[in-house]
Amino acid sequence: MKILIAEDDPLFRSLLAELLSPEFEVVISEDGMQARDILLQEHAPNMALLEWIMPEITGPQLCRELRAHAKTAGTYLILLTAKNDSADIIAGLRAGADDYITKPFVTEELRARVRIGRRVLEMQATINSQRDALEEAAGREMELKTSIRVRAEVRLPEQARHAKP
Amino acid sequence: MLDRLMHVFVESKSKLMAEIERSLADKKPELVEHAAHILKEQLAYMGAHQLSETARRLETVGRKGDYSRAVHFAELLQAQIAEMDPLFSESSQGLL
Numbered sequence: 166m167k168i169l170i171a172e173d174d175p176l177f178r179s180l181l182a183e184l185l186s187p188e189f190e191v192v193i194s195e196d197g198m199q200a201r202d203i204l205l206q207e208h209a210p211n212m213a214l215l216e217w218i219m220p221e222i223t224g225p226q227l228c229r230e231l232r233a234h235a236k237t238a239g240t241y242l243i244l245l246t247a248k249n250d251s252a253d254i255i256a257g258l259r260a261g262a263d264d265y266i267t268k269p270f271v272t273e274e275l276r277a278r279v280r281i282g283r284r285v286l287e288m289q290a291t292i293n294s295q296r297d298a299l300e301e302a303a304g305r306e307m308e309l310k311t312s313i314r315v316r317a318e319v320r321l322p323e324q325a326r327h328a329k330p
Numbered sequence: 331m332l333d334r335l336m337h338v339f340v341e342s343k344s345k346l347m348a349e350i351e352r353s354l355a356d357k358k359p360e361l362v363e364h365a366a367h368i369l370k371e372q373l374a375y376m377g378a379h380q381l382s383e384t385a386r387r388l389e390t391v392g393r394k395g396d397y398s399r400a401v402h403f404a405e406l407l408q409a410q411i412a413e414m415d416p417l418f419s420e421s422s423q424g425l426l
Binding site: 218 | 364368374
């Protein structure tokens with residue numbers, strides 16, 4: 166699974182890439198605009214770690230934009246920041262983030278939260294594929310019922326004709 | 331990995347301190363905010379909490395455009411970093 170790291174701080178960018186690259190295909194961006202462009206591309210990562218304070222566009226602004234766009238409405242977004250009071254956390258989550266990690270973070274906590282994101286996305290993918298299968302089955306059932314009804318309508322007049330004395 | 335991260339940090343902090351000095355030389359204290367913010371987070375992650383606190387103060391006074399206090403905290407941060415530099419360069423213990 167791909168994950169985007171949007172971080173303008175070179176130290177944290179390197180650290181996050183090192184921590185996540187054993188389990189994920191890491192894609193890097195150095196600012197919010199670049200992150201947005203990457204996430205709107207075809208075959209884009211469907212999970213992103215977004216630093217709150219970045220040049221051009223902040224993490225929460227980016228969350229709002231991505232949630233409003235059909236292509237990225239379901240992208241799993243984690244905000245990363247040193248802001249740790251509850252008002253900031255609420256503001257970040259209200260902007261559309263799925264989770265929130267404060268710096269400095271504990272390495273294993275970061276990995277655990279990212280794995281939760283992966284699990285949510287995998288469950289969503291399973292639900293989507295089951296929904297598609299159900300819709301396909303419902304479509305086939307409808308076609309079958311229509312076909313039976315058409316055959317019955319053709320056959321009934323014929324039977325009525327043969328039944329005449 | 332620790333060596334690579336320490337190398338990134340040492341290189342990054344020099345650039346950020348140069349950015350702060352340049353902003354203050356141009357008498358534009360508001361421009362130190364971003365560099366001070368990044369330094370604050372990096373130093374906290376390295377466990378240098380006193381230095382991180384100085385960077386936080388620099389970030390705050392920079393945001394307010396307070397030139398004289400920005401100069402004060404920039405000089406203090408520079409001195410604190412200079413004191414810690416041998417440790418940063420020699421050791422990567424306790425990073426994670």
